[in-house]
Amino acid sequence: MANAKTQQKILLGFLELLKAHSYEEVSFASLAEHVGVKLSDIRAEFSSKKALVEAFGEMIDRGVLDDRDEDMEGQPARDRLFDVLMTRIDHLAPYKEAIGTLHSAVRKDPGLALEFNSITVRSQRWMLVAAGIEVSGLKGRLVTQGLAVAFARVIDTWLKEDDKGMPRTMARLDKELDQGESWLKFLGKAEKMSRSFRKMGQGVRRSRKSEPTDGDGDIPASALHEAS
Template sequence: MATAKTKQKILTTFLDLLSEHPYEDVSLQLLAETAKVKLSELRRAYSSKLALVEAFYESVDTAVLDQRDEDLGDQPPRDRLFDILMTRIDVLAENKEAVRAFAKAASQDPGLALDFNRFAVRSQKWMLVAAGIDLSGIKSGIVAQALAVSFSRVVDTWLDEPDEGMPRTMSRLDKELDKGSSFMKRLNRLEGVAKGFRKFVKAASRRRSRRSGRDRYPDDDYAADSEPEAMRESSV
């Protein structure tokens, strides 16, 4: 088992290499040589390049959660999420060129894009929690996926942002969150319709069950008529 120090050294070296080379050119052999670790040690620390990317996402999540402002609770959910995502941009800025390499690689490889998306969705679930927007079930996955796509657009803007004040990035984030608010309203309406439909189906099922029972034994007269004649005579 690799030590935390060794894992951090390898991850840092990986990100540094991405600031100079395309993602596809950073081989595990190059990484081991640059980090000055044996391949066996690299294997114990990270099983693949994808594992390194996942570790990067997790490190960004942790940094954002550590920097979370505990006073955010007084703000509306949208404003809390804006602050959390801008904090994420600030954390990403430490490895901006590596982020650029990831974005370029994903744009050229659909399979890789799907893998990165899986990490991004998981990260955005944590960003929602950090903003006090704690969702559950299928709704959590839908909202996190939508937020992952929206945030990727914000990152694209940020990567080309010439101003350190990031006015374009903040403006893009504002617009994406506005669209997200509209999406949430539609999603909530659909959720209400779905709940109503489920209630209707359950009620209809119960009515069918009751009708089925009545059809089988509609009333006492039917039951009496259905008895054999000898039985009716003996019961009189």
């Protein structure tokens, strides 16, 4: 069984290989040779390349959560989320070439994009938590999926930008969050409408239960009247 140090060695070796090779070209055999560990040790910790990508995402998540700026707590939710996502980009920066390779692989392979989607959505759920924004249920799923798609667009801009100040990246993030605010308002209205319809339905069911029946205890009197 590999220890934590070996796990990190394997993961970082995987990211190093992605700098010079496509995702498809990086094999477990080449990874084992590159980092100098046995294939059995890699298998014990990472059952697939997707598991390696998942471990990378979790590593970045932990870094962002540890670096969360608590002074932002009194700021609007949008500003807190902007700060968290820029912190995420800061943590991704040392692996920019590897991320570029993964980004390219996903754009060419819809199946791979679908595989990685759950990893991205999980990370964005934690980014919302880091920003003090917690949503649940259907709205939560829609918000995290929407944020995952929006952040992928930001990453696309970031990968093409050389300016260390990242003006284009920050402008793109601003734009995506602006669009996200509009979507959140729409979701909020839809959620309120849904609750109203559910309450109406519950009220109808309660009123029907309280109506007198035909004597057998099965059919409301109003239903008999409507049928006659």
